[in-house]
Amino acid sequence: NNRFTERNRCPADIEKNLEYITLIWLDENIDDSNESVQMQRLLYKMNNYVLLYTDPHLCIDYIKTIVDENIILIICASLHELVLPIIHSLNTVRAVFLTCNDHLKLTSVCSEYPKVAAICTDQQQLIKSIHGTIQSMSNQTMSFTLFDSNKQNSTRDSASILWYRLLIDILKTLPHTDQSKNEMLDKCAEFYRFNEAELQKIDMFRTSYTASKAIEWYTSECFLYKLLNKALRTEDIDLLYVFRFYIIDLYSQLELEHHKQFRINNNWDKLIVAISWASNFKR
Structure with a gap:
C-alpha cells in the first residue's frame, strides 16, 4: 500500500502504533497533489506514525479509540468548530495545531482550547512548531520508571x-x-x-x-x-x-x-x- 494515498481509515483497519506518538492530519483538501504529498513527506520525517483524514467523523471515531498513545492533531480551520469540542478533553490528545490563512480570525480559540499549541499560516511555521512539540514529548518519556523510587511500598x-x-x-x-x-x-x-x-x-x-x-x-x-x-x-x-x-x-x-x-x-x-x-x- 502507498502510505500517501491511504486516507480515512477505520479504526479496525489501522495497524497498531508501536511507538508513543501518533500524528494525525485532518484537512478536507488532502489529495494526491504534489503539495499534499510534500506535506505528508515532511510529517513522516518527523514521526513514523502518521494518519490522514479528510472526513472529520472518521477521524474523531479513531481518536476516541486511542488509549496508550500521545496524539498530535493538525486541523484545518474550517473543521475546528466541529472537532475541538469533542476531542479537546481527551487525555490522549496532547497538542493541536490549526492551519489557516488568517490567524487573527482564530485568536480566541487558543484561550478557549489550551491544547491548541499554535495557529499556523504557512507550512514552515507548522513543521517547526510540530517538531518542537515532538521533541518535548520525547524528552518527557526519556527517563521512565513505572513508580517513584521514593514510594516503592504502594x-x-x-x-x-x-x-x-x-x-x-x-x-x-x-x-x-x-x-x-x-x-x-x-x-x-x-x-x-x-x-x-x-x-x-x-x-x-x-x-x-x-x-x-x-x-x-x-x-x-x-x-x-x-x-x-x-x-x-x-x-x-x-x-x-x-x-x-x-x-x-x-x-x-x-x-x-x-x-x-x-x-x-x-x-x-x-x-x-x-x-x-x-x-x-x-x-
Missing part, C-alpha cells in the same frame, strides 16, 4: 515489581537464538517499512550486534529504544515476547553495570528501573 508499585521479576524469570528460560533475534528484527522492519533511516539501523543490528553492546544500542536514538519503551510502559506482553532476545541481553548487561557502579549484591532489581538508569546516558 500496592501498585509492588505489583509492578513482581510483574517484571516474573517477566524476566520467564524470558530467561526461553531459547536465545538467531530465530528469536530475526523475529524481533522482522517485526521492527515491518513497522518501519517506510522509514529508510530506521531500516538501515535494523540492518546494522542484524549484522553487527553483540550482547556486550546491548546498552550502547539502547542509549542510541533508534528503533529499539522507542519500541521497547512503549512495550514496557504499556506492559504489552505480546511485544515484550517479541523483544525477548534483546531484553535478556540488556537486562544482563545492566545487571553487570549495577554491580560495578553500585555494588549491588543479590539485588533482583526489575528491568524497568535499570532501563531508567540507562536512559541517563542519553542526557
